[in-house]
Amino acid sequence: MAGVDRVIHEPARLKVMSVLDGVKEADFTFLTTALGLTNGNLSSHIDRLEKAKYVDVKKSFQGKMPRTTLCITGEGRAALGAYWEELERIRQLKPEDKE
Amino acid sequence: MQKSTSNITSNDMAEIRSLGRWTQRYVHSRSVPVLISLAVFGVLMGVMLTLWSAAGEAYRSDNTPLLVVCGVGLAVAHGVLAWLSVPAWGGKRLQRWAWRYYDREGHAAPQDPMPRARMQRIGGIVASVFGACILAHVALGFAGVVSDAMMLPISALYVVPFLTFMFVVQRVYVMLLYPLLYAAHAAAAAVGLPDPFASFVPVEMRSIAAMVIYGAIAVSVSHVYNRIALSRMARYGRTESE
Numbered sequence: 099m100a101g102v103d104r105v106i107h108e109p110a111r112l113k114v115m116s117v118l119d120g121v122k123e124a125d126f127t128f129l130t131t132a133l134g135l136t137n138g139n140l141s142s143h144i145d146r147l148e149k150a151k152y153v154d155v156k157k158s159f160q161g162k163m164p165r166t167t168l169c170i171t172g173e174g175r176a177a178l179g180a181y182w183e184e185l186e187r188i189r190q191l192k193p194e195d196k197e
Numbered sequence: 198m199q200k201s202t203s204n205i206t207s208n209d210m211a212e213i214r215s216l217g218r219w220t221q222r223y224v225h226s227r228s229v230p231v232l233i234s235l236a237v238f239g240v241l242m243g244v245m246l247t248l249w250s251a252a253g254e255a256y257r258s259d260n261t262p263l264l265v266v267c268g269v270g271l272a273v274a275h276g277v278l279a280w281l282s283v284p285a286w287g288g289k290r291l292q293r294w295a296w297r298y299y300d301r302e303g304h305a306a307p308q309d310p311m312p313r314a315r316m317q318r319i320g321g322i323v324a325s326v327f328g329a330c331i332l333a334h335v336a337l338g339f340a341g342v343v344s345d346a347m348m349l350p351i352s353a354l355y356v357v358p359f360l361t362f363m364f365v366v367q368r369v370y371v372m373l374l375y376p377l378l379y380a381a382h383a384a385a386a387a388v389g390l391p392d393p394f395a396s397f398v399p400v401e402m403r404s405i406a407a408m409v410i411y412g413a414i415a416v417s418v419s420h421v422y423n424r425i426a427l428s429r430m431a432r433y434g435r436t437e438s439e
Contacts, residue, residue: 109213113213113216113433116216117217120224120308121221121305122306125305127300127302127303127304128303128304128305129303131301131303131427132431133434134434182210186210189207
């Protein structure tokens with residue numbers, strides 16, 4: 099378990115990363131639609147991912163409405179790929195190897 | 198309850214991994230703005246063709262008032278078409294209005310299939326070739342080289358590769374139904390099979406009718422697929438740890 103990235107390992111953050119991995123960029127509303135998270139919960143997960151430099155967050159205005167757009171960084175994409183590889187490696191270990 | 202790697206099953210892993218793929222499918226299949234554009238341009242083309250036909254009739258029967266009305270109507274219709282076709286004038290406004298359908302679901306941009314500069318270069322070349330084909334085709338039609346009945350089969354020679362290229366490059370595979378239906382119709386017309394539009398579309402309007410009708414069918418199928426992708430995305434995306 100030592101090799102598993104704890105930032106991505108949280109299911110909500112893993113799903114945020116997975117959604118962003120499938121698009122060039124997405125706005126906050128899109129992520130709440132896709133993941134069914136509350137605004138506050140999603141914000142805290144995004145903060146964590148942003149601090150780890152896994153996502154880029156851009157804040158802008160569309161008319162008078164604030165708009166938050168997110169995209170996965172190259173570092174984030176690499177971390178997600180490494181996470182899945184590590185998880186697959188752990189899953190394939192025999193029970194005695196896990197202990 | 199939150200899951201950790203020790204109790205995450207391969208099924209969970211597969212579902213989470215597929216989230217990105219379903220997101221891609223959802224983003225690529227959002228087609229309501231295309232349907233709205235098709236409807237707007239379809240109605241405009243229909244109005245213009247009707248006015249052209251009425252103007253011809255008025256000219257032949259020396260009906261000057263009707264000819265003037267048709268002329269003014271055509272000028273207005275062409276103006277609206279030009280306004281909607283140029284992004285800086287009304288094109289962007291129409292698109293912005295059409296995209297409002299997805300405001301509640303949020304917005305996401307699909308990944309660029311290739312670097313932007315390269316895409317613009319290739320897009321420019323393809324659009325120029327397509328435009329030249331349309332001009333040549335219309336000119337051949339006016340010159341009487343291509344008969345009305347053969348206009349649709351001949352148009353398929355450039356419309357089908359153009360649409361196929363566009364949807365493959367953009368990875369909007371569900372929309373390949375559009376060139377497929379168009380090609381099937383053209384092939385049927387070329388071998389002399391009865392035309393499915395014969396009862397309600399005059400022969401000179403069949404290429405445009407095929408564009409609009411098959412486009413609307415493909416876009417509607419794409420919309421259904423989009424709703425499926427949205428429900429899959431939401432199902433795999435729901436987080437138990439909230």
